[in-house]
Amino acid sequence: MKFYKYHGTGNDFIVIDGRNEKFTPNEKIIQQLCDRNFGIGSDGLLLLKSHQKYDFEMNFYNPDGSEATFCGNGARCIVAFAKYLNIIDKETTFLAKDGEHSAYFENDEVVLKMIDIDDIKTFGELFYTNTGTHHVVKFVDNVDAIDIMNEAPKIRYQKDFEPFGTNVNFVQKCNGFIKVRTYEKGVEKETLSCGTGVVASALIYAYTADNLISKVNIQAKGGNLKVTFEKTEIGFKNVFLQGNAVKVFSGNVDI
Numbered sequence: 001m002k003f004y005k006y007h008g009t010g011n012d013f014i015v016i017d018g019r020n021e022k023f024t025p026n027e028k029i030i031q032q033l034c035d036r037n038f039g040i041g042s043d044g045l046l047l048l049k050s051h052q053k054y055d056f057e058m059n060f061y062n063p064d065g066s067e068a069t070f071c072g073n074g075a076r077c078i079v080a081f082a083k084y085l086n087i088i089d090k091e092t093t094f095l096a097k098d099g100e101h102s103a104y105f106e107n108d109e110v111v112l113k114m115i116d117i118d119d120i121k122t123f124g125e126l127f128y129t130n131t132g133t134h135h136v137v138k139f140v141d142n143v144d145a146i147d148i149m150n151e152a153p154k155i156r157y158q159k160d161f162e163p164f165g166t167n168v169n170f171v172q173k174c175n176g177f178i179k180v181r182t183y184e185k186g187v188e189k190e191t192l193s194c195g196t197g198v199v200a201s202a203l204i205y206a207y208t209a210d211n212l213i214s215k216v217n218i219q220a221k222g223g224n225l226k227v228t229f230e231k232t233e234i235g236f237k238n239v240f241l242q243g244n245a246v247k248v249f250s251g252n253v254d255i
Contacts, residue, residue: 001255003033003040005248006081008073008110010192010222012248014042015081018049018059027065029255034063040253043184043191044071046078048085054095055088062186070098070132072195072241076110079103080245098132111242114199118235120207123160127204131239134166135200139208143172143179148190152183167194171201177217178205192222195241202227203236 091104182194202216225243
């Protein structure tokens with residue numbers, strides 16, 4: 001089977017053209033392909049499929065084989081992949097599990113429209129929202145000092161966030177930007193970047209800010225991202241995630 005490898009600020013994905021490949025995802029195969037020792041290795045698998053109404057349909061699978069509702073960096077990568085396949089040119093509208101999305105290219109970066117956010121909950125010092133998938137944001141003084149593999153699972157499996165569980169973001173407020181580290185469910189470890197996670201972090205940062213903010217620059221471990229938005233009385237609309245989406249290599253794999 002032909003596959004492609006993409007990354008968005010270090011968040012890496014196996015990408016498959018589901019229009020041509022006779023590929024039926026199942027838990028065992030996805031786990032094998034995403035394994036960094038015995039497979040190709042990735043933070044997830046993206047499947048591009050044809051759709052009658054949209055330019056294409058995106059399916060995303062976590063490394064544990066579970067299907068996720070959305071992946072922000074993965075969506076930017078599959079948009080770049082669709083352009084590589086000449087399915088789209090400078091802009092697109094496509095379908096994901098959480099609904100319709102649009103995107104366009106600005107220089108070498110993909111600008112992706114996210115869903116509107118109208119529900120932010122608090123659980124003590126934790127902020128909780130859904131930016132296509134569930135995220136908790138916790139503000140800390142020094143994000144680099146966090147023992148994320150010890151601290152994040154305590155929140156990820158907290159009863160407040162059942163039955164879905166949650167991704168966990170630790171956020172440090174800096175001068176003119178925020179630093180974000182994310183533990184992703186389904187991956188069950190820290191990734192170099194998480195698109196839906198930095199969007200959640202940026203919006204909750206704006207939600208807690210004393211002044212009106214419409215843009216947040218984010219420094220993730222794998223690179224820099226930008227989130228722009230409009231604040232409303234009940235949340236946020238016109239939310240866009242911007243960053244790189246890079247084709248790394250392609251090859252063939254036996255499944």
